[in-house]
Amino acid sequence: MKGVANYHHHPYTFIFIIFVFILVPSSSVSANTFSATESLTISNNKTIVSRNGTFELGFFTPGSTSRWYLGIWYKKISTRTYVWVANRDNPLTHPNATLKISDNNLVIYDHSDTPIWSTNLTVETSRSSLVAELLANGNFVLRHDPPEEEFLWQSFDFPTDTLLPEMKLGWDKKTGFNRVLRSWRSQEDPSSGDFSTKLETRGFPEYYVFNKESIVYRSGPWIGNRFSCVPEMKPVEYMVYTFIASNEEVTYAYKMIKPDVYSTLSLSSTGTIQRRTWIEASQSWKQLWYQPKDICDNYKQCGSYGYCDSNTLPNCNGIRGFEEGNEKEEEWALRDDSAGYVRKTRLSCDGTDGFVMLKRMKLPDTSATVVDRGIGLKECEAKCLRDCNCTAYANTDVRDGGSGCVIWNGGLWDIRSYANGGQDLYVKLASADIDVKITSHGGIIGSSIGVTILLLISIIIFGYWKRKQKSVITIQTPTVDQVRSEDLLINQVVLTSKRYISSENKTEDLELPLMEFETLSMATNRFSDANMLGQGGFGIVYKGTLPDGKEIAVKRLSKMSLQGTDEFKNEVRLIARLQHVNLVRLLGCCVDKGEKMLIYEYLENLSLDSHLFDKIRRSTLNWQKRFEITNGIARGLLYLHQDSRFRIIHRDLKASNVLLDKNMTPKISDFGMARIFGQDETEANTRKVVGTYGYMAPEYAMDGIFSMKSDVFSFGVLLLEIISGKRSKGFYNSNRDLNLLGFVWRYWKEGKGIEIVDQIIMDSSSSALQTHEIMRCIQIGLLCVQERAEDRPVMSSVMVMLGSETTAIPQPKRPGYCVGRNLNEAESSSSTQRDDELTVNQITLSVIHAR
Template identity: 35%
Template structure:
């Protein structure tokens, strides 16, 4: 109401608790903004609307108020004012400002009888970088109002960036993205319920209902959600000029679709994917890529800078692309603004705490035309350079192993049985895995990069960098690597009993896992994670812990595998944010699945799901109770509340100490609590499992618990599980 204020730390919540309005700081920024975000997700807010994107407040001194004259104002500690609705004030009637469950913040009149009156101003008319259900993208022809989205300049700065999305002002009935005022992309005209050149934007009519309106007063595009339980839904125009659609259903399932704009490569630091739509030149063609290299820093003496805080990372890319002498670039400042460029081959020093550098490589193995600065280099030469760089200091023996296995491959893997189906052990997002034998008789597992793998190349480099530095009895050992032209191979110790899922989810083999074996497997996995999180030389977040990534040796000892999606943390870091969500549906924590917030507690959540699966012998994502579809987490929580939690025990277990079973389930429920801060650390978990701590706290409601009878249609359902492999975010189903 008029005269009321909202101060730092205070929030306005929509009626059903869907949205929240208040002051927030993006990531590590010290600036404050007034914004709206999803209320029920346990995370630092990722705003879907910002009131003052170009006028940040410093020192956490912001006050938001509805003045007596009807003005919505932000005032900082120095008394400076920012008026949100400059032309919509009114002192002739009672006014109220309300945050609706649609995410719309409205200023409206209150009639004399107390009923709601005319809307004077609404946030839906002033979108930032997100389009919510019910919002319009287009034009009001009566008052010449233009509804467009503007990308953020960077992940730290919500002021308008390089890209703007709106309707074609000529009335042609299509969406257009402008880059710095120039037409960058067109969707094609609207016809038969979709856009001609971008059918992927509107193909999920089972999730969305799309609308295109054109008349004498307005033309616009909008959407609504078909499933009423899928309230957390939005389209975002990200910093790379991509249109990304998100849905998080009430049962915790997610869906995402990205428009096909330019050529994309995936990376964890920047939104969803880095996608470039560029004009080809004599020195830049379809074979040229700028690849993100993480954890290295370059020789600054070979660089030059543009210290311009109005430039985002996409601007740096554009400048480097159009300069034939440029072979690498990065953001100059910590807030991801400004640019640094290299025009000679930079010298890199390994340091996992340093940011991403984008380096020129060739995409098809051909020689690039030598241009002005002579930056061209063959792919074979460059990838040998990066392999050596990734594993160089202190890892000379691994290099020898790579070379040795390369020779072995060329001599012994040329027969008709080369990578035969009979030797195939399995397949993951990276590519197929085969059983092999070295000349000395040692059995190995050969992981081969699939040539059509969308993100295998990045995972390949990540795995070499990571696993070579990690040594623990509960982590799989990397024996060597092979890089020869297009062939990229990792060679591991052979695990005769394959992966945990082959036992756990097989009716016959599950009987071989008695309680003692299951406890040993649980404790081994916990010890491996504890090493990654606390005792290795670098703190590692695995991000894809699941039954198929737990390998079993001859004695059924567990070993964590597949580090292609892992992230290195500095030991003073506690969590990070990414727009490239990678992992497996059903094992991902809610703060990570929807908002890209991850930490050691993300792995703890995955461990909790895995613990429930080991105890019950059932998959979390394909579990069904006797009466209605649900998740294993939800079923376990229901049993816990009823006091019947021991019913979760796998029926194939002949004997099982009830106190140990109860402890395992309680620990699992502590791990999958909705709030990441409530979850225990791996140190705590091991103490709980080994009875070093006698009294366990009562678990709070877990994430994805309220799911009974609710499901969201997801693509490519198979074998009772849901596969999201084709999406731009890398959410992969367990094999």
């Protein structure tokens, strides 16, 4: 009551307090506009917010820098995400700057009242006052007040690295604007980076990604519902795409149907185009798709008339009817534009030439094409046959069975094949090079004699197979909903049926040979110690030879291992469906007499660790061989994470789980600890931490959180082992460094990264090019083992960095590292403890600081 009495004694006090609240600037301007009489300054921390509260505009400093920028970010999203920067190449270095409307322009003045950024409008306007407004879609505009039909200036005409909904990318022929994306220099530096996009309007329009002046990737043309080279760009319920190709504009844009869903298209500092959507439940961005994703997305990877296939070695293949040219081997290795394939037989141009149909292909570069949207595929074929310069044709629109015609004249560049997606491409060949003639409708007209012979051969092979096939095992693949539960991975292995239910609820054939115990016992000389190839927590692996002379590897699951049955079911379920050149191939299994065994292809060169850490064998691993092994492992891991039927997290990637065939091609093995993710899942949590000390990511070892990024961490450790020739586990030979990652990080920060490289590599790799490549790989390895999972790249980005000398690589942050309590315990192939025994209490986290 005393306070109330004071107000009565001093009636002007209350009025004064109200007046002060009105005058004192708040930290955020509630309105979405400001006029010529207002301003935004760094010192008072003022911002403006869009009317719907989605976007906010103000000054900011990225990361730990002392540079200030004017930018726009999502206000409703917990993770600060910048979508536009005004003065990206003219940062403010003093926290006393102002944004105001001056001389009919938006202008940023620094602390000395010097303009450092302006909208640079030259049109005089005195009809009404001007106002700046942040619209609900994130567009920052300068307009008349009251509003008129067109804006005087808009930020949507000057994008930085992000394309927002309703923002157009491409050419506006009326205004002359060419709206492009240009990457940030790094995660903490919004200045213009080396990567940019550009829309090529000639021929069949498509987008290119440039690294400075060199093309590194292209999107492919718009084929009615997506860009042809982005098969993952599928329709979603909350977003619609638009592509306009007219006399007035050639642009791409998208619009959100649901107002509370946020999605962006951005160009990263490493040159990756990525589509991301904000997931409210997990408070994180989900990556829907990204390009480029592997080595086959590199521009002109396989030269003229060649196509790239990420599932073959080598990746480059010639189209039927073409053979390798006579260019020098080193030119082909460097993928010089002149390298590639040439015709075996010249075209006759007399009407007798034909076509070979290539299914699921990335269409060739379209900058020199002729487009006729008014005709169909049959007329397109006839048109190509009449034109002697025509080398291929395809539809321009894949919807409703296909329509339109695009014709290539001259060389065919930058083609790849897809397991799913892509488009049919018809390549012209001389009649002598066509085994079967393919009509415009794709029907195959073969000779009756050939069909008869083929049928007889098929009957003979089928009969032989039926005699050898005694029984089959069927795998019941879990649905996406089922795999969300950790326990549902341990599903029933059904031995009586020849069918299985797929994730799409379709019944499909999947037969896996079931072998008898006696057969495997004889093949391994009764599981003789002399045939033993290796041993781990799962049991023992033996070399075996079947009666027909075929060599196999037999994994005999230990009866003492409590994980044995689970590993068996898990590995059969996963590997039986995986087909990739860099994954070990499962040939069969055995469930007999209380035994559980898996039969694999035999790989002559055993495991990577048997070479990498052996004093004699390591001498055969020069840098070129180690780099090829690294790329193969990366391709296999990318397949697991992205291109297989399910997203698969390996959880135990290490040198002993990488096997090498006779050509030293690496193959990832041991999927007993792997987990399947649904397409909507990005991470999972478990109380059962399994894996191997020295390769485990910190968030997995400490909190049981695993994701694709935990596999990326293991890959980074493995890459640094390959480069240094030193084991990650058991690296305690220095008073200064407790582990391999600390050792590499210290030398890297001191500018002496080359000193961590295995001396055998340095003795055999003297060229500056190889040294540069080695240093890039060290940097990539350190990026993969960064302490925070969100800082690590995904495997598609790793593949791009490994496959391109021109791709910019960010600077790594300090690594995280986990070690076991007993630092002197012996190296094992895999943890032999039970899952629930390997707890957080047995693991410590060491953060390595640079010295």
